[in-house]
Amino acid sequence: MSKIRKELKSFMHGLKKRNPGEYEFHQAVEEVAESIMPWYLAHDDYRDAQILERLTEPDRIVIFRVTWETDNREIRANRGWRVQFNNALGPYKGGLRFHPTVDQSVLKFLGFEQIFKNSLTGLPMGGAKGGSNFNPKGKSDREVMRFCHSFMTELHRHIGEDVDIPAGDIGVGTREISYLFGQYMRVENRWTGVLTGKGSSFGGSAVRNEATGYGCVYFLEEMLSKHNEDIVGKKIVISGSGNVARFAAEKAIDKGAKVLTLSDSDGFIEAKSGMTEGMLNFAHELKEKKRGRISEMAKKYKSITFHKGKSPWGVKCDIAMPCATQNEIDEKEAQLLCSNNVLAICEGANMPVTTIATHIFNKNKILHAPGKAANAGGVAVSGLELSQNEMRLSWSHEEVDERLQKIMKDIHSRCVEYSDNSEIINYVDGANIAGFKKVADPLLAYGLV
Numbered sequence: 220m221s222k223i224r225k226e227l228k229s230f231m232h233g234l235k236k237r238n239p240g241e242y243e244f245h246q247a248v249e250e251v252a253e254s255i256m257p258w259y260l261a262h263d264d265y266r267d268a269q270i271l272e273r274l275t276e277p278d279r280i281v282i283f284r285v286t287w288e289t290d291n292r293e294i295r296a297n298r299g300w301r302v303q304f305n306n307a308l309g310p311y312k313g314g315l316r317f318h319p320t321v322d323q324s325v326l327k328f329l330g331f332e333q334i335f336k337n338s339l340t341g342l343p344m345g346g347a348k349g350g351s352n353f354n355p356k357g358k359s360d361r362e363v364m365r366f367c368h369s370f371m372t373e374l375h376r377h378i379g380e381d382v383d384i385p386a387g388d389i390g391v392g393t394r395e396i397s398y399l400f401g402q403y404m405r406v407e408n409r410w411t412g413v414l415t416g417k418g419s420s421f422g423g424s425a426v427r428n429e430a431t432g433y434g435c436v437y438f439l440e441e442m443l444s445k446h447n448e449d450i451v452g453k454k455i456v457i458s459g460s461g462n463v464a465r466f467a468a469e470k471a472i473d474k475g476a477k478v479l480t481l482s483d484s485d486g487f488i489e490a491k492s493g494m495t496e497g498m499l500n501f502a503h504e505l506k507e508k509k510r511g512r513i514s515e516m517a518k519k520y521k522s523i524t525f526h527k528g529k530s531p532w533g534v535k536c537d538i539a540m541p542c543a544t545q546n547e548i549d550e551k552e553a554q555l556l557c558s559n560n561v562l563a564i565c566e567g568a569n570m571p572v573t574t575i576a577t578h579i580f581n582k583n584k585i586l587h588a589p590g591k592a593a594n595a596g597g598v599a600v601s602g603l604e605l606s607q608n609e610m611r612l613s614w615s616h617e618e619v620d621e622r623l624q625k626i627m628k629d630i631h632s633r634c635v636e637y638s639d640n641s642e643i644i645n646y647v648d649g650a651n652i653a654g655f656k657k658v659a660d661p662l663l664a665y666g667l668v
Protein backbone atom coordinates (compact mmCIF):
# COMPACT_ATOMS: atom_id res chain seq x y z
CA MET A 220 0.00 0.00 0.00
CA SER A 221 1.37 3.45 -0.86
CA LYS A 222 2.22 5.88 1.94
CA ILE A 223 -0.67 8.11 0.86
CA ARG A 224 -3.25 5.27 1.04
CA LYS A 225 -1.87 4.18 4.38
CA GLU A 226 -2.12 7.68 5.88
CA LEU A 227 -5.62 8.11 4.46
CA LYS A 228 -6.77 4.78 5.90
CA SER A 229 -5.37 5.53 9.32
CA PHE A 230 -6.84 9.06 9.34
CA MET A 231 -10.30 7.80 8.29
CA HIS A 232 -10.17 5.00 10.84
CA GLY A 233 -9.67 7.58 13.61
CA LEU A 234 -12.36 9.89 12.24
CA LYS A 235 -14.94 7.10 12.05
CA LYS A 236 -14.13 6.00 15.58
CA ARG A 237 -14.54 9.55 16.89
CA ASN A 238 -17.81 10.09 14.97
CA PRO A 239 -19.65 6.74 15.00
CA GLY A 240 -22.62 6.31 12.68
CA GLU A 241 -22.18 9.72 10.99
CA TYR A 242 -21.96 8.27 7.47
CA GLU A 243 -22.60 11.46 5.49
CA PHE A 244 -19.94 13.24 7.53
CA HIS A 245 -17.45 10.39 6.93
CA GLN A 246 -18.16 10.58 3.19
CA ALA A 247 -17.65 14.35 2.96
CA VAL A 248 -14.39 14.19 4.92
CA GLU A 249 -13.06 11.23 2.95
CA GLU A 250 -13.63 13.05 -0.33
CA VAL A 251 -11.60 16.03 0.85
CA ALA A 252 -8.93 13.88 2.52
CA GLU A 253 -8.47 11.80 -0.66
CA SER A 254 -7.83 14.94 -2.70
CA ILE A 255 -5.54 16.74 -0.30
CA MET A 256 -3.51 13.86 1.21
CA PRO A 257 -0.61 13.90 -1.33
CA TRP A 258 -0.30 17.66 -0.94
CA TYR A 259 -0.77 17.50 2.87
CA LEU A 260 1.95 14.88 3.28
CA ALA A 261 4.30 16.97 1.20
CA HIS A 262 3.91 19.96 3.56
CA ASP A 263 5.40 19.27 6.99
CA ASP A 264 4.26 22.61 8.44
CA TYR A 265 0.54 21.84 7.86
CA ARG A 266 1.01 18.28 9.02
CA ASP A 267 2.93 19.17 12.15
CA ALA A 268 0.17 21.65 13.03
CA GLN A 269 -2.44 18.84 12.54
CA ILE A 270 -4.51 21.10 10.29
CA LEU A 271 -6.61 18.27 8.82
CA GLU A 272 -7.36 16.79 12.24
CA ARG A 273 -8.30 20.22 13.59
CA LEU A 274 -10.45 21.12 10.57
CA THR A 275 -12.54 17.96 10.93
CA GLU A 276 -13.54 18.83 14.52
CA PRO A 277 -16.31 21.50 14.60
CA ASP A 278 -15.69 24.56 16.77
CA ARG A 279 -18.99 23.77 18.47
CA ILE A 280 -22.45 22.28 17.92
CA VAL A 281 -25.50 23.81 19.55
CA ILE A 282 -28.45 21.42 19.98
CA PHE A 283 -31.81 22.59 21.23
CA ARG A 284 -35.49 21.72 21.55
CA VAL A 285 -38.05 23.55 19.41
CA THR A 286 -41.53 23.40 20.92
CA TRP A 287 -44.46 24.65 18.86
CA GLU A 288 -48.20 24.22 18.45
CA THR A 289 -50.16 22.92 15.43
CA ASP A 290 -53.32 24.63 14.20
CA ASN A 291 -55.26 21.94 16.11
CA ARG A 292 -53.46 22.98 19.30
CA GLU A 293 -51.41 19.83 19.48
CA ILE A 294 -47.94 20.28 20.97
CA ARG A 295 -44.89 19.27 18.94
CA ALA A 296 -41.22 19.12 19.93
CA ASN A 297 -38.55 19.05 17.22
CA ARG A 298 -34.78 19.18 17.49
CA GLY A 299 -32.74 22.15 16.26
CA TRP A 300 -29.01 22.36 15.57
CA ARG A 301 -26.35 24.86 14.57
CA VAL A 302 -22.98 23.39 13.66
CA GLN A 303 -20.39 26.20 13.83
CA PHE A 304 -17.60 24.42 12.04
CA ASN A 305 -14.78 26.88 11.46
CA ASN A 306 -14.42 30.67 11.50
CA ALA A 307 -10.79 31.07 10.39
CA LEU A 308 -11.80 33.11 7.33
CA GLY A 309 -14.71 35.12 8.73
CA PRO A 310 -17.95 34.83 10.72
CA TYR A 311 -19.68 31.45 10.47
CA LYS A 312 -21.89 31.35 7.38
CA GLY A 313 -24.18 28.69 5.95
CA GLY A 314 -27.78 27.70 5.48
CA LEU A 315 -30.54 26.19 7.60
CA ARG A 316 -32.25 23.01 6.42
CA PHE A 317 -35.73 21.94 7.55
CA HIS A 318 -36.34 18.35 6.45
CA PRO A 319 -37.29 15.13 8.28
CA THR A 320 -33.97 13.52 7.24
CA VAL A 321 -31.92 16.18 9.06
CA ASP A 322 -29.66 14.82 11.79
CA GLN A 323 -26.25 15.65 13.20
CA SER A 324 -24.36 13.70 10.53
CA VAL A 325 -26.12 15.54 7.67
CA LEU A 326 -25.48 18.94 9.26
CA LYS A 327 -21.84 18.12 10.01
CA PHE A 328 -21.24 17.07 6.39
CA LEU A 329 -22.90 20.26 5.16
CA GLY A 330 -21.01 22.47 7.64
CA PHE A 331 -17.70 20.82 6.75
CA GLU A 332 -18.28 21.31 2.99
CA GLN A 333 -19.31 24.90 3.63
CA ILE A 334 -15.83 25.76 5.01
CA PHE A 335 -14.19 24.99 1.66
CA LYS A 336 -17.01 26.37 -0.47
CA ASN A 337 -16.92 29.69 1.34
CA SER A 338 -13.13 29.71 1.11
CA LEU A 339 -13.36 29.23 -2.68
CA THR A 340 -15.62 32.30 -3.06
CA GLY A 341 -12.76 34.52 -1.88
CA LEU A 342 -15.16 36.32 0.50
CA PRO A 343 -14.52 36.51 4.26
CA MET A 344 -16.85 33.78 5.51
CA GLY A 345 -16.36 30.78 7.81
CA GLY A 346 -18.33 27.54 7.54
CA ALA A 347 -21.52 26.51 9.38
CA LYS A 348 -24.84 24.75 8.85
CA GLY A 349 -27.96 24.29 10.90
CA GLY A 350 -31.55 23.22 10.78
CA SER A 351 -34.15 20.91 12.15
CA ASN A 352 -35.89 17.59 11.54
CA PHE A 353 -39.10 19.64 11.18
CA ASN A 354 -41.02 18.86 7.98
CA PRO A 355 -42.59 22.02 6.50
CA LYS A 356 -44.45 19.95 3.88
CA GLY A 357 -48.21 20.05 4.43
CA LYS A 358 -47.97 22.59 7.27
CA SER A 359 -50.00 25.81 7.19
CA ASP A 360 -48.24 29.20 7.00
CA ARG A 361 -49.16 29.80 10.64
CA GLU A 362 -47.67 26.49 11.72
CA VAL A 363 -44.44 27.26 9.85
CA MET A 364 -44.43 30.73 11.45
CA ARG A 365 -44.83 29.33 14.97
CA PHE A 366 -42.07 26.81 14.33
CA CYS A 367 -39.68 29.46 12.93
CA HIS A 368 -40.37 31.85 15.81
CA SER A 369 -39.71 29.12 18.37
CA PHE A 370 -36.54 28.03 16.51
CA MET A 371 -35.18 31.60 16.55
CA THR A 372 -36.12 32.14 20.22
CA GLU A 373 -33.23 29.79 21.01
CA LEU A 374 -30.95 30.33 18.00
CA HIS A 375 -30.71 34.13 18.41
CA ARG A 376 -28.23 33.85 21.32
CA HIS A 377 -25.75 31.94 19.19
CA ILE A 378 -25.73 34.11 16.04
CA GLY A 379 -25.06 37.72 15.06
CA GLU A 380 -23.83 39.77 12.10
CA ASP A 381 -20.18 39.34 13.20
CA VAL A 382 -20.63 35.87 14.71
CA ASP A 383 -22.75 33.59 12.56
CA ILE A 384 -25.11 34.48 9.70
CA PRO A 385 -27.56 31.72 8.66
CA ALA A 386 -29.48 31.57 5.35
CA GLY A 387 -31.79 29.16 3.50
CA ASP A 388 -31.35 25.60 2.25
CA ILE A 389 -33.81 22.72 1.69
CA GLY A 390 -37.19 23.65 3.20
CA VAL A 391 -36.03 27.16 4.12
CA GLY A 392 -36.86 29.88 1.58
CA THR A 393 -37.99 33.50 1.69
CA ARG A 394 -41.08 32.67 3.80
CA GLU A 395 -39.07 30.96 6.53
CA ILE A 396 -36.22 33.53 6.48
CA SER A 397 -38.83 36.29 6.93
CA TYR A 398 -40.36 34.62 10.01
CA LEU A 399 -36.91 33.91 11.46
CA PHE A 400 -35.75 37.48 10.83
CA GLY A 401 -38.93 38.95 12.36
CA GLN A 402 -38.39 36.99 15.55
CA TYR A 403 -34.68 37.87 15.72
CA MET A 404 -35.57 41.57 15.56
CA ARG A 405 -38.25 41.18 18.20
CA VAL A 406 -36.04 39.44 20.75
CA GLU A 407 -32.86 41.46 20.04
CA ASN A 408 -34.56 44.81 19.47
CA ARG A 409 -32.28 45.80 16.60
CA TRP A 410 -32.18 45.59 12.82
CA THR A 411 -29.06 43.93 11.55
CA GLY A 412 -28.15 41.72 8.60
CA VAL A 413 -28.09 38.56 10.71
CA LEU A 414 -29.70 36.38 8.04
CA THR A 415 -29.25 36.40 4.27
CA GLY A 416 -31.85 35.56 1.65
CA LYS A 417 -34.10 38.25 3.14
CA GLY A 418 -36.97 39.72 1.13
CA SER A 419 -36.02 42.56 -1.21
CA SER A 420 -38.17 44.98 0.81
CA PHE A 421 -36.14 44.38 3.98
CA GLY A 422 -32.46 44.18 3.16
CA GLY A 423 -32.34 41.20 0.79
CA SER A 424 -29.93 41.33 -2.15
CA ALA A 425 -30.97 41.33 -5.78
CA VAL A 426 -30.20 37.94 -7.40
CA ARG A 427 -29.88 36.01 -4.09
CA ASN A 428 -32.91 33.89 -4.95
CA GLU A 429 -31.50 33.03 -8.37
CA ALA A 430 -27.82 32.95 -7.37
CA THR A 431 -27.17 29.25 -6.73
CA GLY A 432 -28.82 28.06 -9.96
CA TYR A 433 -27.47 30.90 -12.11
CA GLY A 434 -23.99 30.52 -10.60
CA CYS A 435 -24.03 26.80 -11.34
CA VAL A 436 -24.70 27.47 -15.03
CA TYR A 437 -21.97 30.15 -15.10
CA PHE A 438 -19.55 27.57 -13.69
CA LEU A 439 -20.74 24.99 -16.23
CA GLU A 440 -20.06 27.43 -19.07
CA GLU A 441 -16.51 28.01 -17.80
CA MET A 442 -15.90 24.28 -17.49
CA LEU A 443 -17.23 23.60 -21.00
CA SER A 444 -15.27 26.42 -22.56
CA LYS A 445 -12.05 25.22 -20.88
CA HIS A 446 -12.63 21.90 -22.71
CA ASN A 447 -13.56 23.48 -26.06
CA GLU A 448 -17.28 22.87 -25.69
CA ASP A 449 -20.24 25.17 -25.20
CA ILE A 450 -23.71 25.05 -23.69
CA VAL A 451 -25.78 25.95 -26.78
CA GLY A 452 -27.99 23.05 -27.87
CA LYS A 453 -26.79 20.76 -25.06
CA LYS A 454 -29.39 18.44 -23.51
CA ILE A 455 -29.49 18.91 -19.76
CA VAL A 456 -31.13 16.65 -17.19
CA ILE A 457 -31.88 18.39 -13.89
CA SER A 458 -33.12 16.81 -10.66
CA GLY A 459 -35.10 18.70 -8.03
CA SER A 460 -37.60 21.50 -8.60
CA GLY A 461 -36.69 23.74 -5.69
CA ASN A 462 -34.81 27.01 -5.61
CA VAL A 463 -31.57 25.67 -7.11
CA ALA A 464 -33.08 23.43 -9.80
CA ARG A 465 -35.53 25.99 -11.17
CA PHE A 466 -33.05 28.84 -11.50
CA ALA A 467 -30.43 26.52 -12.99
CA ALA A 468 -33.05 25.50 -15.55
CA GLU A 469 -33.99 29.14 -16.21
CA LYS A 470 -30.40 30.22 -16.89
CA ALA A 471 -29.60 27.11 -18.95
CA ILE A 472 -32.63 27.72 -21.21
CA ASP A 473 -31.66 31.38 -21.46
CA LYS A 474 -28.19 30.32 -22.64
CA GLY A 475 -29.61 28.10 -25.39
CA ALA A 476 -29.54 24.66 -23.74
CA LYS A 477 -32.41 22.16 -23.75
CA VAL A 478 -33.64 21.32 -20.27
CA LEU A 479 -35.35 17.93 -20.39
CA THR A 480 -36.32 17.20 -16.79
CA LEU A 481 -37.15 18.42 -13.27
CA SER A 482 -38.10 16.24 -10.31
CA ASP A 483 -39.24 16.01 -6.70
CA SER A 484 -39.41 13.15 -4.23
CA ASP A 485 -42.51 11.75 -6.06
CA GLY A 486 -40.77 11.28 -9.45
CA PHE A 487 -39.60 13.27 -12.48
CA ILE A 488 -41.18 15.14 -15.39
CA GLU A 489 -39.78 14.90 -18.89
CA ALA A 490 -40.22 17.42 -21.69
CA LYS A 491 -38.75 15.57 -24.67
CA SER A 492 -38.23 18.65 -26.83
CA GLY A 493 -37.07 20.82 -23.93
CA MET A 494 -38.83 22.99 -21.39
CA THR A 495 -40.00 26.44 -22.44
CA GLU A 496 -39.80 29.68 -20.49
CA GLY A 497 -43.58 29.49 -20.00
CA MET A 498 -43.32 26.01 -18.49
CA LEU A 499 -40.66 27.21 -16.11
CA ASN A 500 -42.75 30.19 -15.02
CA PHE A 501 -45.53 27.72 -14.26
CA ALA A 502 -43.03 25.62 -12.23
CA HIS A 503 -41.93 28.71 -10.24
CA GLU A 504 -45.55 29.55 -9.41
CA LEU A 505 -46.40 25.92 -8.64
CA LYS A 506 -43.49 25.41 -6.26
CA GLU A 507 -43.05 28.84 -4.67
CA LYS A 508 -46.64 29.99 -4.25
CA LYS A 509 -48.87 26.90 -4.38
CA ARG A 510 -46.30 24.53 -2.83
CA GLY A 511 -47.57 21.90 -5.30
CA ARG A 512 -46.06 18.69 -6.70
CA ILE A 513 -44.05 18.49 -9.93
CA SER A 514 -46.48 15.88 -11.36
CA GLU A 515 -48.99 18.73 -11.82
CA MET A 516 -46.89 19.97 -14.75
CA ALA A 517 -47.84 16.85 -16.73
CA LYS A 518 -51.52 17.64 -16.15
CA LYS A 519 -51.03 21.18 -17.41
CA TYR A 520 -48.85 20.41 -20.50
CA LYS A 521 -49.55 17.58 -23.00
CA SER A 522 -45.89 17.47 -24.09
CA ILE A 523 -44.73 16.68 -20.54
CA THR A 524 -44.69 13.13 -19.13
CA PHE A 525 -44.53 12.28 -15.42
CA HIS A 526 -42.45 9.24 -14.36
CA LYS A 527 -43.71 8.27 -10.92
CA GLY A 528 -41.18 7.10 -8.34
CA LYS A 529 -38.25 7.39 -10.77
CA SER A 530 -35.14 9.55 -10.89
CA PRO A 531 -34.19 11.25 -14.18
CA TRP A 532 -30.67 9.80 -14.67
CA GLY A 533 -31.73 7.28 -17.33
CA VAL A 534 -32.75 10.07 -19.73
CA LYS A 535 -30.11 10.47 -22.46
CA CYS A 536 -28.31 13.79 -22.02
CA ASP A 537 -25.06 15.72 -22.48
CA ILE A 538 -25.06 17.27 -19.03
CA ALA A 539 -26.48 16.15 -15.68
CA MET A 540 -27.20 18.71 -12.98
CA PRO A 541 -28.21 17.05 -9.70
CA CYS A 542 -29.96 19.85 -7.78
CA ALA A 543 -32.09 18.04 -5.16
CA THR A 544 -30.16 16.42 -2.32
CA GLN A 545 -27.17 14.31 -1.20
CA ASN A 546 -26.30 10.93 -2.72
CA GLU A 547 -28.79 11.09 -5.60
CA ILE A 548 -26.27 9.58 -8.00
CA ASP A 549 -24.77 6.27 -6.90
CA GLU A 550 -22.93 3.53 -8.81
CA LYS A 551 -25.95 2.43 -10.89
CA GLU A 552 -26.93 5.97 -11.90
CA ALA A 553 -23.31 6.90 -12.70
CA GLN A 554 -22.94 3.86 -14.94
CA LEU A 555 -26.22 4.70 -16.66
CA LEU A 556 -25.05 8.26 -17.33
CA CYS A 557 -21.68 7.04 -18.63
CA SER A 558 -23.28 4.47 -20.92
CA ASN A 559 -25.40 7.30 -22.35
CA ASN A 560 -22.18 9.25 -23.07
CA VAL A 561 -22.72 12.11 -20.65
CA LEU A 562 -20.16 14.88 -21.10
CA ALA A 563 -20.37 16.68 -17.75
CA ILE A 564 -21.83 16.51 -14.25
CA CYS A 565 -22.37 19.87 -12.59
CA GLU A 566 -23.55 19.69 -8.96
CA GLY A 567 -26.18 22.20 -7.84
CA ALA A 568 -26.90 20.19 -4.68
CA ASN A 569 -24.41 19.46 -1.90
CA MET A 570 -22.69 16.06 -2.28
CA PRO A 571 -25.30 14.62 -4.68
CA VAL A 572 -22.75 12.10 -6.02
CA THR A 573 -21.51 9.17 -3.89
CA THR A 574 -17.82 8.32 -3.58
CA ILE A 575 -18.12 5.28 -5.88
CA ALA A 576 -19.96 7.35 -8.50
CA THR A 577 -17.26 10.05 -8.31
CA HIS A 578 -14.61 7.41 -9.01
CA ILE A 579 -16.65 6.12 -11.98
CA PHE A 580 -16.87 9.60 -13.51
CA ASN A 581 -13.17 10.13 -12.96
CA LYS A 582 -12.27 6.80 -14.59
CA ASN A 583 -14.49 7.56 -17.59
CA LYS A 584 -12.98 11.04 -18.01
CA ILE A 585 -16.32 12.80 -17.41
CA LEU A 586 -16.10 16.46 -16.41
CA HIS A 587 -17.31 16.66 -12.82
CA ALA A 588 -17.86 19.96 -11.00
CA PRO A 589 -18.36 19.36 -7.25
CA GLY A 590 -21.02 21.32 -5.37
CA LYS A 591 -18.52 23.19 -3.23
CA ALA A 592 -17.34 24.92 -6.40
CA ALA A 593 -20.37 24.86 -8.72
CA ASN A 594 -23.07 25.82 -6.19
CA ALA A 595 -21.03 28.46 -4.37
CA GLY A 596 -22.91 31.26 -6.14
CA GLY A 597 -25.66 31.15 -3.49
CA VAL A 598 -23.42 31.78 -0.53
CA ALA A 599 -21.34 34.22 -2.59
CA VAL A 600 -24.38 36.45 -3.15
CA SER A 601 -25.19 35.98 0.55
CA GLY A 602 -21.73 37.48 1.15
CA LEU A 603 -22.65 40.37 -1.15
CA GLU A 604 -25.93 40.81 0.77
CA LEU A 605 -23.90 41.17 3.98
CA SER A 606 -21.70 43.85 2.40
CA GLN A 607 -24.75 45.78 1.20
CA ASN A 608 -26.36 45.57 4.66
CA GLU A 609 -23.17 46.85 6.31
CA MET A 610 -23.06 49.80 3.89
CA ARG A 611 -26.84 50.39 4.16
CA LEU A 612 -27.27 50.41 0.39
CA SER A 613 -28.41 48.02 -2.30
CA TRP A 614 -26.90 47.20 -5.66
CA SER A 615 -28.94 46.68 -8.83
CA HIS A 616 -29.73 43.28 -10.34
CA GLU A 617 -27.14 43.90 -13.08
CA GLU A 618 -24.43 44.85 -10.62
CA VAL A 619 -24.91 41.80 -8.40
CA ASP A 620 -25.22 39.47 -11.41
CA GLU A 621 -21.96 40.83 -12.82
CA ARG A 622 -20.19 40.24 -9.50
CA LEU A 623 -21.63 36.73 -9.34
CA GLN A 624 -20.33 35.92 -12.82
CA LYS A 625 -16.87 37.17 -11.88
CA ILE A 626 -16.86 35.14 -8.64
CA MET A 627 -17.85 31.93 -10.49
CA LYS A 628 -15.15 32.56 -13.09
CA ASP A 629 -12.56 33.04 -10.32
CA ILE A 630 -13.69 29.86 -8.53
CA HIS A 631 -13.26 27.98 -11.81
CA SER A 632 -9.76 29.39 -12.23
CA ARG A 633 -8.82 28.39 -8.66
CA CYS A 634 -9.99 24.81 -9.32
CA VAL A 635 -7.93 24.68 -12.51
CA GLU A 636 -4.88 26.16 -10.78
CA TYR A 637 -4.90 23.47 -8.08
CA SER A 638 -5.82 20.48 -10.26
CA ASP A 639 -3.10 18.40 -11.89
CA ASN A 640 -3.87 20.17 -15.16
CA SER A 641 -4.28 17.04 -17.23
CA GLU A 642 -6.32 17.00 -20.42
CA ILE A 643 -9.55 16.63 -18.40
CA ILE A 644 -9.42 18.88 -15.34
CA ASN A 645 -10.07 17.08 -12.05
CA TYR A 646 -12.37 19.68 -10.50
CA VAL A 647 -12.99 17.61 -7.36
CA ASP A 648 -9.29 17.65 -6.46
CA GLY A 649 -8.82 21.25 -7.60
CA ALA A 650 -11.71 22.54 -5.47
CA ASN A 651 -10.68 20.55 -2.40
CA ILE A 652 -7.03 21.59 -2.50
CA ALA A 653 -7.71 25.25 -3.33
CA GLY A 654 -10.42 25.48 -0.65
CA PHE A 655 -8.33 23.71 1.98
CA LYS A 656 -5.16 25.72 1.44
CA LYS A 657 -6.89 29.05 1.93
CA VAL A 658 -8.24 27.97 5.35
CA ALA A 659 -5.06 26.16 6.38
CA ASP A 660 -2.84 29.25 6.07
CA PRO A 661 -4.66 31.42 8.66
CA LEU A 662 -5.01 28.41 10.97
CA LEU A 663 -1.26 27.99 10.84
CA ALA A 664 -0.76 31.69 11.54
CA TYR A 665 -3.16 31.76 14.53
CA GLY A 666 -1.15 29.23 16.52
CA LEU A 667 -2.88 26.64 18.66
CA VAL A 668 -6.53 27.66 18.36
Ligand code: NDP
Binds near residue numbers: 463484
Ligand atom coordinates in the same frame (compact mmCIF):
# COMPACT_ATOMS: atom_id res chain seq x y z
P1 NDP B 1 -35.62 23.38 -1.95
O1 NDP B 1 -36.24 23.03 -0.65
O2 NDP B 1 -36.01 24.64 -2.62
O3 NDP B 1 -35.86 22.20 -2.99
C1 NDP B 1 -35.42 20.90 -2.74
C2 NDP B 1 -35.80 20.03 -3.90
O4 NDP B 1 -35.14 18.77 -3.77
C3 NDP B 1 -37.28 19.73 -3.97
O5 NDP B 1 -37.64 19.54 -5.30
C4 NDP B 1 -37.39 18.43 -3.18
O6 NDP B 1 -38.51 17.65 -3.50
C5 NDP B 1 -36.12 17.74 -3.58
N1 NDP B 1 -35.67 16.85 -2.50
C6 NDP B 1 -35.26 17.22 -1.25
N2 NDP B 1 -34.95 16.15 -0.53
C7 NDP B 1 -35.15 15.09 -1.31
C8 NDP B 1 -35.00 13.70 -1.13
N3 NDP B 1 -34.56 13.19 0.04
N4 NDP B 1 -35.28 12.90 -2.19
C9 NDP B 1 -35.71 13.42 -3.37
N5 NDP B 1 -35.89 14.73 -3.60
C10 NDP B 1 -35.61 15.55 -2.60
O7 NDP B 1 -34.04 23.32 -1.70
P2 NDP B 1 -32.88 24.01 -2.54
O8 NDP B 1 -33.21 24.02 -3.98
O9 NDP B 1 -32.52 25.25 -1.86
O10 NDP B 1 -31.69 22.97 -2.27
C11 NDP B 1 -31.39 21.89 -3.16
C12 NDP B 1 -29.96 21.44 -2.96
O11 NDP B 1 -29.07 22.54 -3.22
C13 NDP B 1 -29.60 20.98 -1.55
O12 NDP B 1 -28.61 19.98 -1.62
C14 NDP B 1 -28.98 22.25 -0.92
O13 NDP B 1 -28.12 21.92 0.15
C15 NDP B 1 -28.22 22.78 -2.11
N6 NDP B 1 -27.86 24.19 -2.07
C16 NDP B 1 -28.79 25.16 -1.86
C17 NDP B 1 -28.43 26.49 -1.88
C18 NDP B 1 -29.43 27.59 -1.74
O14 NDP B 1 -29.02 28.75 -1.85
N7 NDP B 1 -30.71 27.32 -1.53
C19 NDP B 1 -27.03 26.89 -2.05
C20 NDP B 1 -26.14 25.80 -2.34
C21 NDP B 1 -26.56 24.51 -2.33
P3 NDP B 1 -39.72 17.48 -2.44
O15 NDP B 1 -40.48 18.76 -2.53
O16 NDP B 1 -40.48 16.30 -2.90
O17 NDP B 1 -39.08 17.27 -1.09
Ligand code: 2IT
Binds near residue numbers: 384595
Ligand atom coordinates in the same frame (compact mmCIF):
# COMPACT_ATOMS: atom_id res chain seq x y z
O1 2IT C 1 -25.32 25.23 0.85
C1 2IT C 1 -25.25 26.48 0.75
O2 2IT C 1 -24.25 27.05 0.30
C2 2IT C 1 -26.42 27.26 1.15
N1 2IT C 1 -27.44 26.69 1.51
C3 2IT C 1 -26.37 28.76 1.13
C4 2IT C 1 -25.70 29.29 2.36
C5 2IT C 1 -25.73 30.78 2.54
O3 2IT C 1 -25.27 31.20 3.62
O4 2IT C 1 -26.19 31.51 1.67
